[in-house]
Amino acid sequence: MMGVLDHLIIVPILLPLVSGAVMLLLDERRRGLKGGIGIATTVALLIVSIMLLRMADMAPPGSGVSTYQLGNWPAPFGIVLVLDRLSALMLVLTSVLGIASLQYALARWHRAGPRFHTIFQLQLMGLNGAFLTGDLFNLFVFFEVLLTASYGLVLHGDGTARVRAGLAYIAINLAASLLFLIGASLAYGVTGTLNMADLARRIPALAPGDAALFAAAAAILGTAFLMKAGAWPLNFWLPTTYAAASAPAAAIFAVMSKLGVYVILRLWTLVFGPDAGPLAGFGGDWLLAMGMLTMVFGSVGVLASQSLSRLAGCSVLVSSGTVIAAIGTGGGAVIGAALFYLVSSTLGIAALFLLIELVERLRDPGADVLAVTMEAYGEGDDDPEEEVGVAIPATVALLGGSFIACALLLAGLPPLAGFIGKFGMMAAMLKADGAAVQAxxxxxxxxLTLSGLATLIAMTRTGISSFWARMDNSVPRVRVIEMAPVLCLLLLCLGLTVGGGPAMRYIEAATQDLRTPQDYVTGVLGAPTAGSADAEARP
Incomplete structure (x- = not known):
């Protein structure tokens, strides 16, 4: 018989599903009750995710795979959920951002439109299911769940810009979903399976003609995933959409863009690993090139951004491009450092999205026009009295300190965790073991260096205009429930810096799991069903 802990793997999917369904039955005017249910659900999700992370970490490197077979059907015939160190890490990251975004939304955003809490829980369900699923078909199902929920979150609120960006976002993702279906259908026609572990087992035995067809299917699937990850040239929609979305929606979208990166990393290391025969390493050069071009595009976008929200959206592109390029290098140590950078940059970008609305309250609506007018007519320069040593209000100081922390994180400067991730990638790439370092x-x-410099320049410019060049001395009204999520995310990044050793040890073990795909295949296809003799013999 299965124990209670064996059912934990499905809880991150069932819990938000049940919670969202219950809140759907409640009257829309009972937002306080819905908010309480939502917070309780996301906190429970975080607790369960941490328990799953500890379960995955207890296994020795290379064998940390746990499965959950729905209906007790063994893989590859039934639906299977797979937990390893990487998926557990993404579950924890999703739960953390879910709590921060939902708490921020309780200040006012959850009242800006109907069914916000149900949509938010379905978003979490889709993300968790996509991180846990072990086959491409159910990956498509969870993708559609989270995308449908994200349509509602993008359009949550009002405004022409939000509707325009939301409609473009829907059209782009419908096209990506069509590519997903075409690629999955072609892969199934060639191999007869969509289970990821079974795909990895069958790929080496494909005939040359079938291998070429599967390579085409993988290219189509990769295009769909790269669109969702925001890779160039398929990322023109992302900065506009994220800038137009509400602050809590944009914060949770920070991890949604990393889902495409996760799937690429999972499939590339599993299906096109060293045992894949002629298809080993397929697409690696393309990933490296597209990742680098995405970094260039994002860096230029960061420098050209005239608003802080668009700057944050372009920072998502820089983050995704960095990790995609690191995957394309194929180095285990590089990928490990890139995963550390993925976590820290995602937390930093989410904190920045939540902080933007608070920082913009510092700006008077007519301050920009007034500043241009005064500069054009030379007014404001002959004031004989200059204030010296003016005290900075606590609210402004807190916003400014948080802004500086976000700038350090996204630029990859010490002493915060972004520097550790970037330095780790550079050190791993330069450690060539006597071989010449490639161009x-x-x-x-x-x-990596120039993207950090571009981010630093853009954030400094924006910080000066927001904090130093203010036309008035008014102090914005910032509620504790709005500031607390930002500070918690930044403190987590500080914790990654202080506890960098244990965090890197865990991520190195996760990377080792990715580099031994045969252990994943054996763990999924060889998992016993509940009640079988093998299951009873397990410790």
């Missing part, structure tokens, strides 16, 4: 490696190192 592409030097180019990637240069882009």
């Amino acid at each position: 592409s490696t030097w180019a990637l190192i240069g882009l």
